[in-house]
Amino acid sequence: MTAALVATSGVFAKKVKFIVDMTGRTVSPNGVSVAGNFQNWTPANSPLTKEGTTMLYSTVVDINARQVIEFKFINDNNWGPGEESVPTISKKESVANGGANGNRWAYIDSLKNDTTVLSFAFSGAAPRGKTAIRFAVDMQKVTAVSANGVYVAGNFQGKYNNASGDWKPNESRMTNLFNNNKVYEFIAIIDTTDGVEWKYINDNNWGAGEESIPTACQKGGGNSNRFYQATSAPKAFDKLCFSMCVACPTAPIPTYDLTFQVDMSSSDCNGGFDSVTVAGAGAKLTGFGVGIRMAQVGATGVYRVTVMGLDSGEAKFKFRAHKNGNTNWEGGSDRILNLTKNDTVALTCLGSRVVGPCASKPANSSITFYVDLIAETPAPKIYIMGTFAVPNWQAGARELTAVSGVPGLYMVKIDSICPGTFNYKFTNGDATNKDNEEQFGDSTQRSCVESNGIGGWNRVFTRAVATPISINYKFNTCTIGRAPVGINENILSANLKLYPNPTSTYTVIEFNDNSANHNVQLLDLAGRVVRTYDNHKYNTLRVDKDELTPGIYFLNVSNDKNQTGSIKLLVN
Numbered sequence: 001m002t003a004a005l006v007a008t009s010g011v012f013a014k015k016v017k018f019i020v021d022m023t024g025r026t027v028s029p030n031g032v033s034v035a036g037n038f039q040n041w042t043p044a045n046s047p048l049t050k051e052g053t054t055m056l057y058s059t060v061v062d063i064n065a066r067q068v069i070e071f072k073f074i075n076d077n078n079w080g081p082g083e084e085s086v087p088t089i090s091k092k093e094s095v096a097n098g099g100a101n102g103n104r105w106a107y108i109d110s111l112k113n114d115t116t117v118l119s120f121a122f123s124g125a126a127p128r129g130k131t132a133i134r135f136a137v138d139m140q141k142v143t144a145v146s147a148n149g150v151y152v153a154g155n156f157q158g159k160y161n162n163a164s165g166d167w168k169p170n171e172s173r174m175t176n177l178f179n180n181n182k183v184y185e186f187i188a189i190i191d192t193t194d195g196v197e198w199k200y201i202n203d204n205n206w207g208a209g210e211e212s213i214p215t216a217c218q219k220g221g222g223n224s225n226r227f228y229q230a231t232s233a234p235k236a237f238d239k240l241c242f243s244m245c246v247a248c249p250t251a252p253i254p255t256y257d258l259t260f261q262v263d264m265s266s267s268d269c270n271g272g273f274d275s276v277t278v279a280g281a282g283a284k285l286t287g288f289g290v291g292i293r294m295a296q297v298g299a300t301g302v303y304r305v306t307v308m309g310l311d312s313g314e315a316k317f318k319f320r321a322h323k324n325g326n327t328n329w330e331g332g333s334d335r336i337l338n339l340t341k342n343d344t345v346a347l348t349c350l351g352s353r354v355v356g357p358c359a360s361k362p363a364n365s366s367i368t369f370y371v372d373l374i375a376e377t378p379a380p381k382i383y384i385m386g387t388f389a390v391p392n393w394q395a396g397a398r399e400l401t402a403v404s405g406v407p408g409l410y411m412v413k414i415d416s417i418c419p420g421t422f423n424y425k426f427t428n429g430d431a432t433n434k435d436n437e438e439q440f441g442d443s444t445q446r447s448c449v450e451s452n453g454i455g456g457w458n459r460v461f462t463r464a465v466a467t468p469i470s471i472n473y474k475f476n477t478c479t480i481g482r483a484p485v486g487i488n489e490n491i492l493s494a495n496l497k498l499y500p501n502p503t504s505t506y507t508v509i510e511f512n513d514n515s516a517n518h519n520v521q522l523l524d525l526a527g528r529v530v531r532t533y534d535n536h537k538y539n540t541l542r543v544d545k546d547e548l549t550p551g552i553y554f555l556n557v558s559n560d561k562n563q564t565g566s567i568k569l570l571v572n
Contacts, residue, residue: 014065014108019119020048020073021128023055028076032057035079036071036103038064043074060115063108068092068175070103073122087125089134089187089234092177096136096185096239099178106187107175119189125234131192133228134236137174137200138248139182141241143283146203150174150184154198154225159191170204183239192232197225200242207289212281214314215336217245221443224334243282244313255309258337259344260294262319265301266358267350269418270390273321273328276303280317280334284310291320301358302347315339319350326391331423331458333451351387351421354551359528361420363466368413370472371400371426372481379429379436382410386424386458388417397431403484411484423450423458426475438476447568448478450552461566464521464529464556469564495565496557502570506544509567515559522569523554545571 018034033043038061048057063069070092076082088094092101106118125132135152139145151173158166174184190196197219203209217240219227228235241248260278267273277291284307286292294303316334320327330351337345349358369384382400389396400410429436440446440457449457461471472481495512511518520533520541530553533541543555553569 013062014110015060015115016063016069016106016108017058017060017115017117017119018046018048018071018073019056019058019117019127021056021119021121021124022075023121023128025055025075025122027057028082030077033074033077034059034071035074036069038069038071043079044077047077048073065108065110068105068107068177070101070105071118072103073120075122084123087123087234089125089132089236090120094134094136094177094185094236096134096138096236097178097181097183105175105177107173109173126189129192130189131230131232132234133188133190133196133230134234135174135186135188135198135200136237136239137184138239138241139184139202140248141244141253142182142202145182146209148204150176151201151204152186152188152198153201154196156188156190156194156196156198169201169206169210173204174200190230192230194230196228196230197223199225202242206287208283208287210281210287211243212314212316213243214245243311254312256312256339257306257308257342258310258315258339259304259306260292260317260319261297261302261304261345261347262294263301263347263349263358264303264321265349266361266420267301267321269364271323273323275322277320277322278305278317279320280315282311285315285317288318294319310339312339321350323390326395328387328390328392331387331421331450331460351419354524354528356528359420362463364416364418365463365466366413366415366468367417367463368411368468368470369400369424369426370403370409370411370470370481370484372409372472372474373428374408374474374482376408376428376475378408378410381429383427383431384412384424385427385431386422388414388419388422388424394431397427400426406482406484409482409484417463419463421460421462423452423460425457425459426473428475440476442477445477445479447570448473462523462554462556464523464554464566465558465564467564496555496567498555498567498569501568502572503545504572506542507569509541509543509555509557511539511541511557511559513559513563515563517560519558521556523556524551543569 032048034046035041035043039045046059048059050057073084074082086102086104090104092103092105093099108116119127121128151169153167153169155166157168157171172186174186176184200211201209213224213226217226218224264276276294278294279286279288279291292305294305297304315337318334319330346355348355383397385393385397398412400412403409403411425438427436440449448459450460452458474481497510498507501507517535517537521529522531524530548571550571554566555569556566558564
């Protein structure tokens with residue numbers, strides 16, 4: 001038993017409840033106790049009381065906050081055979097920190113008027129039916145550890161560790177346990193079947209201190225968080241370098257200069273913009289915060305800025321346009337460049353990942369959006385939001401109205417939509433509550449969406465014509481919704497078939513709308529027309545891959561009945 005005292009670093013009393021589960025053990029006639037550095041390691045000073053008819057024993061102790069405590073449970077009121085055997089994952093010492101101390105530990109952080117609960121099975125890593133995971137992050141390559149501390153935030157917080165919800169950046173403070181070695185740790189209690197997602201933060205809030213997780217250790221599938229699938233066995237993670245997938249290298253991390261550039265010549269929508277910025281991961285790129293202002297290159301539509309001394313490896317970033325205090329992020333997932341030298345970002349149009357300047361876009365047009373909630377319980381209010389509006393997303397959300405004669409179908413007509421390609425999604429309820437957004441949990445229903453870079457999905461649409469069109473989907477799917485009574489909008493999309501899709505050779509589009517001829521445009525993600533097929537008079541049309549590069553394309557179709565439709569093509 002290690003009995004070294006730790007100096008109290010706080011002066012505010014915090015209630016801490018110790019609970020131990022004695023199920024399957026013969027309890028000593030002298031009872032059960034806890035001893036620790038907060039009470040001079042004297043078991044008799046802190047007896048635990050049995051809770052009703054359970055095998056749980058507990059006590060509440062006032063302990064000064066903002067300090068590491070050490071403790072053990074004893075099946076007796078004195079040291080001896082009754083002392084518990086602390087599991088490896090629960091010991092203050094660990095492979096990650098290189099220390100030598102076999103006691104349990106906890107950091108008493110919160111000064112809120114609540115009670116910190118420390119609950120375990122006797123000689124166990126967690127309460128019965130739960131398991132423990134131990135996070136470890138090495139901060140030695142970080143220029144300065146935040147005075148606010150180092151934290152871990154994730155989807156594990158809401159149910160355990162006395163947190164008030166998931167993804168709280170100021171709830172789960174990590175602790176440097178030995179000699180300021182810059183290794184910070186935290187132990188979480190979780191269900192044995194949880195899929196755990198998390199990020200480390202060099203601060204107690206989101207922003208510049210948030211780590212940028214390399215693609216190699218992200219969950220994947222559009223989810224950029226770290227991930228672990230729990231089992232019944234406790235899990236202690238190896239220490240990883242902050243913002244890396246590996247241990248910190250011994251040599252200094254090379255740094256390079258990176259020039260960012262973006263073509264804004266197609267971004268004159270809604271009065272254009274006051275300024276252009278780039279923001280990205282890490283403090284140098286403001287942690288996706290205020291961003292770095294870019295300068296116009298002469299009289300062109302290109303904006304450019306050079307950032308000096310970025311760490312080598314993955315640089316993640318996005319461009320934004322600003323107007324009257326509103327910040328409009330470009331759509332799509334984060335841009336990623338593997339920085340291995342002084343480099344320049346390839347020129348693309350704002351919102352596009354296709355290399356090259358902006359393609360011309362059609363004149364502004366009106367779009368009528370429909371969403372079919374036949375498989376949902378509609379909330380009192382239904383919204384649509386996206387990059388087509390200013391301000392975009394939640395701040396510019398538009399309410400839909402119920403369509404007469406078709407229960408569960410909602411619509412809104414938005415005039416003068418300007419962007420050539422835009423992202424959007426529907427919400428079943430308050431647009432500011434992310435739980436109400438479309439989630440696209442079914443992987444077979446993602447042909448009309450693209451990753452948003454933070455684990456979710458956004459719908460994407462490219463306007464090929466300036467004439468009014470309609471878009472109609474079932475909520476949370478890429479399936480065409482029910483048509484309004486007496487209106488044949490979207491009937492063309494519903495009667496288009498494309499096979500094979502994806503393709504590496506050719507694809508066939510099949511028209512089943514009984515029209516005499518069709519006009520077809522093949523567009524890339526930047527909205528550029530790659531090919532056209534005018535006045536096609538047959539029921540099928542073969543599109544060969546030929547010189548098409550792998551990626552996402554759209555086939556926009558119109559017929560002689562003035563109906564339009566669009567279908568997504570994936571080229572491998």
